[in-house]
Amino acid sequence: MNSQKSNSNCVIAVDAMGGDFAPQNTVLGAIDALETESFTLLLLGDKEKIKNVLNAENKSFPVDQIIHTTDNITMSESPSGAIRKKRNSSIVIGSKLVKENQAHAFVSAGNTGAVSVAAVFEIGRIKGVERPTITAPFPNSKNTFTFLSDAGAFVDSKPSHLFGFARLSSKFVEVMYEINNPSIGLLNVGEEDEKGYKLTSETSTLLRNSNLNFFGNVEGKDILKGKTDIVICDGFIGNILLKFAESFIPFLKDTVRSYSKESIANKIQAGFAKGALKGALKNVNYELYGGLPLLGINGISIIGHGSSSRLAIKNMVLKAKEMHDKKLVEKITEILG
Amino acid sequence: MNSQKSNSNCVIAVDAMGGDFAPQNTVLGAIDALETESFTLLLLGDKEKIKNVLNAENKSFPVDQIIHTTDNITMSESPSGAIRKKRNSSIVIGSKLVKENQAHAFVSAGNTGAVSVAAVFEIGRIKGVERPTITAPFPNSKNTFTFLSDAGAFVDSKPSHLFGFARLSSKFVEVMYEINNPSIGLLNVGEEDEKGYKLTSETSTLLRNSNLNFFGNVEGKDILKGKTDIVICDGFIGNILLKFAESFIPFLKDTVRSYSKESIANKIQAGFAKGALKGALKNVNYELYGGLPLLGINGISIIGHGSSSRLAIKNMVLKAKEMHDKKLVEKITEILG
Numbered sequence: 001m002n003s004q005k006s007n008s009n010c011v012i013a014v015d016a017m018g019g020d021f022a023p024q025n026t027v028l029g030a031i032d033a034l035e036t037e038s039f040t041l042l043l044l045g046d047k048e049k050i051k052n053v054l055n056a057e058n059k060s061f062p063v064d065q066i067i068h069t070t071d072n073i074t075m076s077e078s079p080s081g082a083i084r085k086k087r088n089s090s091i092v093i094g095s096k097l098v099k100e101n102q103a104h105a106f107v108s109a110g111n112t113g114a115v116s117v118a119a120v121f122e123i124g125r126i127k128g129v130e131r132p133t134i135t136a137p138f139p140n141s142k143n144t145f146t147f148l149s150d151a152g153a154f155v156d157s158k159p160s161h162l163f164g165f166a167r168l169s170s171k172f173v174e175v176m177y178e179i180n181n182p183s184i185g186l187l188n189v190g191e192e193d194e195k196g197y198k199l200t201s202e203t204s205t206l207l208r209n210s211n212l213n214f215f216g217n218v219e220g221k222d223i224l225k226g227k228t229d230i231v232i233c234d235g236f237i238g239n240i241l242l243k244f245a246e247s248f249i250p251f252l253k254d255t256v257r258s259y260s261k262e263s264i265a266n267k268i269q270a271g272f273a274k275g276a277l278k279g280a281l282k283n284v285n286y287e288l289y290g291g292l293p294l295l296g297i298n299g300i301s302i303i304g305h306g307s308s309s310r311l312a313i314k315n316m317v318l319k320a321k322e323m324h325d326k327k328l329v330e331k332i333t334e335i336l337g
Numbered sequence: 338m339n340s341q342k343s344n345s346n347c348v349i350a351v352d353a354m355g356g357d358f359a360p361q362n363t364v365l366g367a368i369d370a371l372e373t374e375s376f377t378l379l380l381l382g383d384k385e386k387i388k389n390v391l392n393a394e395n396k397s398f399p400v401d402q403i404i405h406t407t408d409n410i411t412m413s414e415s416p417s418g419a420i421r422k423k424r425n426s427s428i429v430i431g432s433k434l435v436k437e438n439q440a441h442a443f444v445s446a447g448n449t450g451a452v453s454v455a456a457v458f459e460i461g462r463i464k465g466v467e468r469p470t471i472t473a474p475f476p477n478s479k480n481t482f483t484f485l486s487d488a489g490a491f492v493d494s495k496p497s498h499l500f501g502f503a504r505l506s507s508k509f510v511e512v513m514y515e516i517n518n519p520s521i522g523l524l525n526v527g528e529e530d531e532k533g534y535k536l537t538s539e540t541s542t543l544l545r546n547s548n549l550n551f552f553g554n555v556e557g558k559d560i561l562k563g564k565t566d567i568v569i570c571d572g573f574i575g576n577i578l579l580k581f582a583e584s585f586i587p588f589l590k591d592t593v594r595s596y597s598k599e600s601i602a603n604k605i606q607a608g609f610a611k612g613a614l615k616g617a618l619k620n621v622n623y624e625l626y627g628g629l630p631l632l633g634i635n636g637i638s639i640i641g642h643g644s645s646s647r648l649a650i651k652n653m654v655l656k657a658k659e660m661h662d663k664k665l666v667e668k669i670t671e672i673l674g
Contacts, residue, residue: 141592143595156534189489189573192413219580221581221584222584239526241557251561270617271609273614276596276597279596280593
């Protein structure tokens with residue numbers, strides 16, 4: 001394998017077996033990214049299956065950049081157990097490549113829990129990071145994004161964890177979205193400091209006494225308003241909010257569909273509505289996000305939706321490249337030093 | 338006051354001072370309800386102000402059914418402190434009327450926390466209820482509602498609290514929506530039993546060993562799908578989800594508005610979209626819900642949105658009447674006996 005990373009060349013390992021439409025979408029999405037940007041791509045998974053996808057689309061790709069793996073971690077498997085047992089899976093091997101400096105980034109649309117656990121135990125955390133975090137962009141009324149952290153990496157956070165999420169996502173937003181000193185809200189049931197419970201009040205104190213741009217408490221209604229650049233919460237609520245938010249567009253489609261069946265006039269109206277909604281909600285399309293980064297890991301780790309499309313995979317890989325070029329991991333390491 | 342309640346007559350006390358548009362919307366909404374259904378209405382608040390609203394709209398209403406109160410609890414006031422100090426407020430007096438059997442129901446669009454605290458400490462809980470709960474209807478793709486409990490009455494629940502919410506909301510949905518043995522989901526970050534944390538796994542055990550129709554874990558994406566009739570969670574996350582969900586329509590409007598400004602074609606498309614969305618989302622209109630009931634209280638207590646319209650108040654009052662007629666409190670008391 002000629003993929004030993006150097007400063008001048010970015011090496012991205014892509015989990016060809018991850019997600020509901022692997023290896024089709026994963027391989028082709030990664031190749032699409034390679035046709036857009038210059039980097040070294042490693043494809044991890046069943047060599048024959050990967051070759052079949054490449055051949056079917058007449059894509060030429062160096063065989064020594066396909067890394068054959070034999071174990072398969074399914075979407076519903078228990079993360080820790082899978083990582084322990086399936087050592088020759090694309091998820092474990094991809095993480096090890098980053099750990100061993102043979103790749104800068106690992107991108108996977110596989111089992112989210114397994115990718116997170118592998119990132120923590122195989123790649124390892126940046127020194128000073130108690131807990132890594134997944135940061136998810138929510139579209140907002142200001143036509144920008146509100147970044148929710150933690151969006152589901154780990155549940156049952158302590159105040160110091162939430163404070164850590166704020167530090168990590170603050171740097172992430174600064175480096176990747178060029179927002180200087182991004183504002184941080186703490187998700188709570190009311191604006192007043194005495195609202196919520198022990199976790200929120202203790203986190204609030206930590207944030208208030210830090211050099212971060214802490215706004216104070218924000219409520220559920222403030223995320224889509226874009227009241228602050230970043231919203232901090234425990235991974236349990238973050239994961240539920242993310243999945244709830246993702247279910248809104250399908251709900252809207254179902255609702256408009258039922259409405260259109262009520263009459264011909266409704267049907268015509270709904271036809272126009274579909275076009276307008278598609279256009280208006282283009283930023284809400286998760287395919288464009290480029291996956292969710294796992295921050296605080298000593299390397300680039302991007303986790304994609306299980307149902308990732310070819311476009312989603314492409315954008316995830318390009319996001320990894322951008323993180324490499326903008327030296328995100330190095331900059332996070334600096335502030336924690 | 339000739340309002341002593343009897344079995345044949347339903348007495349509903351309405352907080353004329355509660356909400357952002359009081360006493361205008363509260364008084365007129367309550368009168369609208371009175372013009373639809375037969376019950377005895379008590380209006381609580383500043384007598385002169387209430388009379389002014391009635392006179393301005395030429396509404397005749399018995400003066401002895403206006404109960405003058407002098408204290409005013411604001412929307413942002415700390416609940417417990419307000420209830421302790423402002424004994425002559427519409428919220429305290431309304432709750433006391435229910436406690437003293439002079440009214441069957443108290444309806445308020447005032448400070449949610451204060452109404453909840455007053456309900457617990459003035460009216461009191463039904464015997465066997467550890468913690469009351471607010472149950473909120475979320476529209477779903479099946480064109481029915483998914484009921485989320487707890488939607489924000491109290492945070493930091495124990496497993497026994499969540500189990501209690503399931504019992505209360507199950508009976509509520511059965512009595513009020515005529516769904517026999519409604520299915521109950523426990524909100525979690527994954528379907529598997531081992532997901533989540535101590536609170537969810539212990540609650541899961543309680544639910545599994547009960548005679549309730551427990552489905553198992555549900556995720557954030559399952560609420561709008563209508564996977565189960567009821568979804569159980571702690572009030573912290575329930576409140577955040579409710580406020581997040583309520584912010585989606587304004588976000589959609591903002592997004593469609595920005596889109597329509599991009600070109601004339603977009604503007605035309607967006608015009609149709611508005612009509613279709615309004616029609617399709619008619620069930621999502623909170624005004625029609627009739628407020629959120631506080632279940633487990635030894636009387637009817639309905640809490641409305643601070644920004645309640647006249648129609649919302651009317652429907653809240655009618656919901657109180659329906660709860661009375663269907664003997665909801667009596668039926669909850671029965672199952673807990």
